[in-house]
Amino acid sequence: MLEERETIGKRVRRARLRLGMPQADLAAAVGRTQGWVSKVEKGDIELDRTGIINQLAAALHCHPNDLMERPYVAGKASENQWQVSAASILRELRRYDLTPVFDGQPRSVAELWADTERLHRLRDAAANVAIMKILPDMLRESRALAEVSTGRDREEAYAIYAVECKFAHTAAHVLGHPELIAMACERAAWSARMSGDPVMEAVGDWMRVWDMWATADWDDSLSLSDKALRTIEEQFDAGDPLAVRAWGTVHLRAAVAAARAGRPMEAEDRIGHARTAANLVDAGREPVFDRHSLTFSSGNVQIHAISVHLEMGDHAKALVLNERADPSRIAALPGSRRGHHHMDLARAWLWDGNRDKALKELELAEKIAPQLVRNHPIGRATLRKIVYAERSATREKLRRMSDRFHLDG
Known part of the structure; x- marks a missing residue:
């Protein structure tokens, strides 16, 4: 893990030097200080927010995967098939x-x-x-x-x-x-x-929004989200259940984009639109075959609201929203969504200074969706931060005890 931690910093540095870009220029491009960039390259700062990783990659004119060592190559050949x-x-x-x-x-x-x-x-x-x-x-x-x-x-x-x-x-x-x-x-x-199928066309645009995040094109991803919404607006207004699902799903993705773009009010507004759509889904008389594979629900809205506040760096609000969330609705979500959710909570508790709860959430995420969490750059970054924090705390305790015992360094 130490080697991997050093590698992501080296990759940022290598990409920067390839362009002949000074640290100060990279810092300005991502709205940070030169000292922050220096710490990232040395491995002193762990990159555990997707939006920041994407901003760095965009500024360095490379794909985020180039910085995150993806696709990961497993030790066993069978895992690479x-x-x-x-x-x-x-x-x-x-x-x-x-x-x-x-x-x-x-x-x-x-x-x-x-x-x-x-x-x-x-x-x-x-x-x-x-x-x-x-x-x-x-x-x-x-x-x-x-x-x-x-x-x-x-x-x-x-x-x-x-x-x-x-x-x-x-x-x-x-x-x-x-x-x-x-x-x-x-x-x-x-x-x-x-x-x-106009809803299927909107789903195609919804997929493109995800891809635009790789180059930190937040404004374009929001414009594309609105284009997708216009495509299905007539069906949504008519109460078509599949259009309602797609409407809410597009707004959830747009909320994340708005959060990464630094637009908190728009992010909240998008979550509100998604919540309205979720209420319409809940009020539906009969279940509808999810032919577009969107699995939209009120539980999804709840976990996205938490994730959006994490994207904006407000872990305290994210933890409050988690306390208010309906556990039964979250428990009804697919394992992939719940795995993401508990990975988000691990980050929130870690930022709150509670490593024990962070590790508990990360363990739960791995148990629910092991393949997802073990390969996810945020899951890996969160675990690295926990490991290194534990090592640092142990070293500090030993140093203080050595001082009390008057041991030579």
């Missing part, structure tokens, strides 16, 4: 407009939609490697169905393809594969247009 699956997915996405190579007759639209529920379950369990393994065949079959179908069935086949691209996009983000992130987003937008 997901990259083989990623290459297969890329191959399918590259040949999107060619005749699909598929033996036999593709299954019906209804059967393929049912098959996407397996992806939902794996996503909820944060089993991203498993998602990678099954996606190549699913993409191939849905594309083959679109090729041989007409009318509404053809549109639905493209909708299925778009959702599969969304799962590839999410898994690629978690595992750290920038090429797959970009291509999955492009293909999702293409197939969403072919699907004739």
Whole structure:
């Protein structure tokens, strides 16, 4: 861990020197002091906020993954096999407009939609490697169905393809594969247009918002969020349940972007819009099949409100909101969301000076979503801060005791 901690600082320094950029210029670009940049490069400051990492990467004209050592290479070869699956997915996405190579007759639209529920379950369990393994065949079959179908069935086949691209996009983000992130987003937008589903098109823009964060383009990500909202405004006003879910989901992502842009009032306003949408979802008479795989709920609004305040550096408010949150609604969230939530709480308690509670939350996050948390740069940064704080405290206790015992240094 010491080696890794030094590495992220060295990577910032290496990227800066590659550009011939003085520390003072980098500091000015990210709104910090030269001393802060110096401490980051020496490893004295742990980067545990995604927004700051993205700002540094944008200022250094590199991808955030270049600073965070992603994708991570595991010690066991078996844990790196997901990259083989990623290459297969890329191959399918590259040949999107060619005749699909598929033996036999593709299954019906209804059967393929049912098959996407397996992806939902794996996503909820944060089993991203498993998602990678099954996606190549699913993409191939849905594309083959679109090729041989007409009318509404053809549109639905493209909708299925778009959702599969969304799962590839999410898994690629978690595992750290920038090429797959970009291509999955492009293909999702293409197939969403072919699907004739305006909500699916809004979901494509929602994916692009996430990608814009990598280059700290907060203003553009907010503009794109508003474009997505305009796409589904008519359906939202009419009370379409799928549009209501998408409306709330887009506002949640926009709230995070606003927080990172330093717009606290807008972030709160976006959370308020999402809360309104969640109330409409809760008031729905019958559950709706989540064909866009958004899993939007009032529990999601609660944990995003906490996360937004952490992004703004207000850990005290985040902890207060957590106290007020409804535990049953958070417990009903998928494992991937709950893993993120407890990882956020670990940061909040650490910033509050309570390492014991921070470690407890991080352990819970790992238990709920081990693959997600172990690979997540914020989870890793939080653990490093706990480890080094413990070591520093122990060293200080030993120094004081040595002084009392009059031991020579």
